[in-house]
Amino acid sequence: MKADPVKTAVPKLAYAVVYGAGLALIAVGVRGIVVHVDAAAWLGWFAGAAILHDGVLVPVVLVAGLATGRLPAAYRRVVRAALVIAGCVTAVALPLVLGYGRRADEPSRLPLPYGRNLAIVLAVIAAAAAVTAAIRALTTRRARRKGRT
Structure with a gap:
């Protein structure tokens, strides 16, 4: 059975539109960081968030998962x-x-x-x-x- 070309073209177009909109929003966010935010402060916040996530949140979730698994x-x-x-x-x-x-x-x-x-x-x-x-x-x-x- 052959795929209907109209049905396969619409999802591809929808994906392209959604991805394009997402990339545009990412570009706006990156521009905002570059123009309006002190780079050192942003890097400190970003590093702190990564450390907090990997050093606190992940271990707590893993321990809770092990404890509730019992x-x-x-x-x-x-x-x-x-x-x-x-x-x-x-x-x-x-x-x-x-x-x-x-x-x-x-x-x-x-x-x-x-x-x-x-x-x-x-x-x-x-x-x-x-x-x-x-x-x-x-x-x-x-x-x-x-x-x-």
């Missing part, structure tokens, strides 16, 4: 999902918790107890994961009982 399969996804959500929430809230941007002469800039609030959100995530795991355990147990009778 859990029963029924709970593994629930715990991993809770860890991913908690990690994302923590990454977003960490600058607020650490007080970046806080000034003594302007108390309204970061007025809330962000550390306590982060702890509350993480506790809610843990509770939701625990409830989900408990429901999963109950439904699995009931399904096994029905299968035996």
Whole structure:
């Protein structure tokens, strides 16, 4: 069976348009870095991000993966999902918790107890994961009982 030339040409054209738009956006970003950003500051930030990723984030994720790999399969996804959500929430809230941007002469800039609030959100995530795991355990147990009778 021969391929329809119209059906094969449209995806190629779409890919070319999307790749072209992507390259144009990359060019705009590179130009912005070259023109508007101090090269030493950018290189320091870039190196710091690479070190943080490879030295902190990757080992934490690998250890979490190994630890959750030992859990029963029924709970593994629930715990991993809770860890991913908690990690994302923590990454977003960490600058607020650490007080970046806080000034003594302007108390309204970061007025809330962000550390306590982060702890509350993480506790809610843990509770939701625990409830989900408990429901999963109950439904699995009931399904096994029905299968035996």
